[in-house]
Amino acid sequence: MRLLIVGGGPAALATARAYREAGGNGDVTLLTRELSVPYTRPSLSKEYLRGERDDDDLPIERAEWYARTSVEVRFGAEVETLDPDARTLVLGSGETLHYDACVLATGAVPASLPVPGATEEWVLTLRSLTSARVLRDRAASATTAVVIGSGFIGCEAAASLTMRGMSVTLISDEPVPQAGRLGDEVGGRIAAWLDELGVTLRLGTAVEEIRDDADLTLMAAGVTPCAGLGETAGLATENGRIVVDAPMRTSRDGISAAGDVVFARNAAAQRHLAVEHWGEALNMGAVAGRTIAGEPAQWDVAPGFWSTIGEHTLKYVAWGDGYETVDLEDHGGGAFTASYRANGALVGVLTHERDEDYERGRALLEGRG
Secondary structure (H helix, E strand, O other): OEEEEEOOOHHHHHHHHHHHHOOOOOEEEEEOOOOOOOEOOHHHHOHHHHOOOOHHHOEOOOHHHHHHHOEEEEOOOOEEEEEOOOOEEEEOOOOEEEOOEEEEOOOEEEOOOOOOOOOOOOEEOOOOHHHHHHHHHHHHHOOEEEEEOOOHHHHHHHHHHHHOOOEEEEEEOOOOOOHHHHOHHHHHHHHHHHHHHOOEEEEOOOOOOOOOOOOEEEEOOOEEEOOHHHHHOOOOEEOOEEEEOOOOEOOOOOEEEOOOOEEEEEOOOOEEEEOOOHHHHHHHHHHHHHHHHOOOOOOOOOOEEEEEEOOEEEEEEEOOOOOOEEEEEEEEOOEEEEEEEEOOEEEEEEEEOOHHHHHHHHHHHOOOO
């Protein structure tokens, strides 16, 4: 039995770990384009960017874990083609690898705005450890920064750069940060936090051109799933993502997929969902690994994530495919809970300094409340 895992992120690591924990004793190899073992990416826009954590603090598992579990990691491995019939992968070096089971955990890459200047080398993005090193190095000598995008990466990075003492401007076409996902009231509170930190907000303004007017420019305009390998191999895809069932199996025997690249069926929601959360990449990878090892497993938890903007941590759990109304309850002292509903049913909960509401919301979404 040979298991090949394409990717070096949380879904890839979780697949290997769960496969071993479930008793899988085949050969396991992670094929990653990066030059580092899988690491904790959420800190890249926060503690790592602020200089509070270093490279040695980031690995999810230490080197001894790979040795103890006999999981091989091949660095700088570019997978060019996948042949589901022959059960082979061909690397950029020309080497052909055979597999009995393959997992595509290829993740996503930063999206680029279709405007002049967006592809200039001085426009930075933040997704990998390599890009985080460049961003942190440039931040060390910069005094001004422009952050484009008001998603969580944009907001977290803008806060971190300001906390480093820089003059930061955040630009977004949204009226408030995360208006589409979280609603105007929650977005307004995020805007207030950024304003209190000293971030200059230019909201409701679409970017038409990117100019080299600041010492540092960071584009945080979302991500694009890396589904090309699966698409060219003939796997079923939808909206640029690889379609998988709740056990993370694709449309072809012997191939699973997990993480940001998939459009996965959630057994609790009883529908397919597109999710780009760190925690769900870990969850999906664990399901894939257990399934390949022969254990019954399925993705059946409500997707959720935490985001820390400056000193404020938001906890969010939601099905993520839309809502109609938002009810915000203010608990005083900065604590609040937002409940999201569609057709009268609860579809999401967001909290700030109200952990009990977060846990209760998760239980309700998953049918345990």
